[in-house]
Amino acid sequence: MVNARRIYVAGHGGMVGSAILRKLQQRRQVGDEIELITRTSAELDLTDQAQVQAFMRSERPDIVVLAAARVGGIHANNTYPADFIYENLMIECNVIHQAFAAGVKRLLQLGSSCIYPRETGQPMREDALLTGPLEPTNEPYAIAKIAGIKLCESYNRQHGVDYRSVMPTNLYGPGDNFHPENSHVLPALIRRIHEALSEGLDEVMIWGTGKPRREFLHVDDMAEASLFVLDLPRDVYEANTHPMQSHINVGTGRDVSIAELAATVARVIGFDGRIVCDPSKPDGTMQKLMDISRLTDMGWRARIGLEDGIRQTYEWFLDQPESGLRER
Structure with missing residues (x-):
């Protein structure tokens, strides 16, 4: 870690923020002199300018992880x-x-792979940003x-600070959202197939x-990659980016079809029924794969395989009170 030691992790209660917090706590346990600063959303409303101003003036962190x-x-x-555009703009x-x-x-x-145009080439390169709808x-x-990326770039250009952005592919892992309506595809599949097994159904x-086809990155790998990028000397980071495209993609460089993903989830869960596709429902973009060459050239690669990661995530899900299957 860089010399600064007071680190504020904004969003430490979420899936990604909590994973980053765990990695920083592990560093502290092995001797790094890190002072971690956190606030829950009840303690600090990041959409409230006055609250954030007072917090930053009071705590004076050396590093912020957003x-x-x-x-x-x-x-x-x-x-x-x-809600999505307003709250995220205000937080940033x-x-x-x-x-x-x-x-x-x-x-x-931290951003998202959805910043890239719908019809961009695959895998998606950082320089595809703002090249299409x-x-x-x-x-x-x-x-x-996208505004968050440009905020960081603009403050770097005008004020000489060192604000960086990482764009993860689809994330999953412990702490994910398994809500039946608001979750992403992988946790949604875990919940749906889990419920089918619980109810004795023969198809999903x-x-x-x-x-x-979609790419999936375990949240613990994302946390490692985030701290890897944060730790890079400024000259190394800037040598591998561009002032107007300074973000770095984070992913595995491999994707799977949704059908293959569902089959893997079923295998992990132990569901041996049929997986039935409903072609009347929309497919969305046919492929979203990140070009991760910038990050791999700097020396970082993901370590957690998809099936192992799904197994770990399912174990975490089973330990949640609402899952109802831990007793089996």
């Missing part, structure tokens, strides 16, 4: 577009500007995350043709 965001799947994005504006005003020289903000179903969220229906 993992806080309003997130959700396609249903949530379609249902609450105003408040945290980034007030960090700068409080003298924070280094910041890492976005996916309409999550455009408000994507625009907010999945949306679309099963042909779209």
